[in-house]
Amino acid sequence: MTYGSGEEGGPHLALDVQKIRGDFPILSTEMNGKPLVFLDSAASSQKPNSVIQTVRKYYEMENANIHRGVYFLSQKATEKYEFARIKVSRFIGAPCAKVVIFTRNTTESINLVAQSWGRTNVHEGDEIVLTELEHHSNLVPWQMLAQEKQAVLKFIPLNYDSTLDMTNLDQIITDRTKLVAVSQMSNVTGTVHDLAPIIRRARQVGAKVLVDGAQGVCHLPANVQKQDFDFYAFSAHKMLGPTGVGILYAKEEILESMPPWMGGGDMISKVWKEKSTYADLPARLEAGTPNIAGVIGFGAAIDYLEAIGMDAVRKHELELLSYALERMEDFGGLEMYGPKDLSVRGGVISFNFPGVHPHDVGSILDEEGIAIRVGHHCAQPFMDFMGISGTCRASLYLYNTKEDVDRLLEGLKKVKEIFGRVLKR
């Protein structure tokens, strides 16, 4: 079996990976006495010097609270924080900066939609459509809302290769559907979903579409206006930025209609003893002191990604993915998950060693200096669908190399030796 070629590109990697690696200090460290091979960027990416230095400089030279000081430092911090919002809006093709809301992470962004938009717009008997491949972050908030409102959850089913089975889309998304919430790219198999038919159908019935971009935005070029997303949720920490910064984009008219979810400082216009009026967007949905250093650091992460270009990131990952899948196939005997057509796939490789628990594989690789993630990857319904309890997951990013893949294969050889299994070719 050969893997589909995905998006076309030349035979060489477009990125100067060695130069990129030089920007990430952690990549030249060791783990368990071996040079680190980091293959868990789907959980959280590593950070380049420019991001680390930006955060450091903020705390060393610029630290002050924002939106409330008349003094120079506070004004400068406010400017930098708001400039990062402009960068994010440009990066995702949003029409303006005020439709970018900063949260703590993708999880909080989705909960904000569920608690504010959802509690206002979803009523008894209404339907929310998800897929069977969602991260718990894009499932549990909807379960909570559906239980509270007596709404109904429906699921777009999966084909065995984890692509979506759209055969009965018109019966699943109906005029009872209020929201379709779907991931752009699976964190388990890397499947990149074809969102266009879902969005088309949602428009026919007047439903809104939330795209969980936690895995998509870091690996694929994004344009929320061209793709016509109503909501787009993602995390800075998966795209070279600091932890503790999430993003919610939504169309302006939707955000304007959303009541505040959290009350407190920064989100008000005028407060009396009994009531308050609220600030304009985006402050209305950002109560309290935010992660100022994190947001400013995230701006540096966006600069970094833009300088390289998301098309180049995508191309690099596809070439590496293709190389890794071919080497793993040659290795033989591994249970592989996810689509074979690379054009609908990102740099995530889920696999199992038949008869060996994923945790054992992860621990042996750890001793070899190789970081992968093992377990259910916060997608238990998908594990149920596959009839497994977990997988081993190696995930790739712009700083990974063929040598990393070779080291992974050497580690897998070790697993094979230790477990004394003769895996069939």
Ligand code: 7TS
């Ligand atoms: N949605 C998807 C598709 C994800 O992959 C994740 C995190 C989230 C939502 C939640 O993001 P957070 O920043 O709010 O935590 N995925 C993973 C993962 O695959 N391993 O660790 C976290």
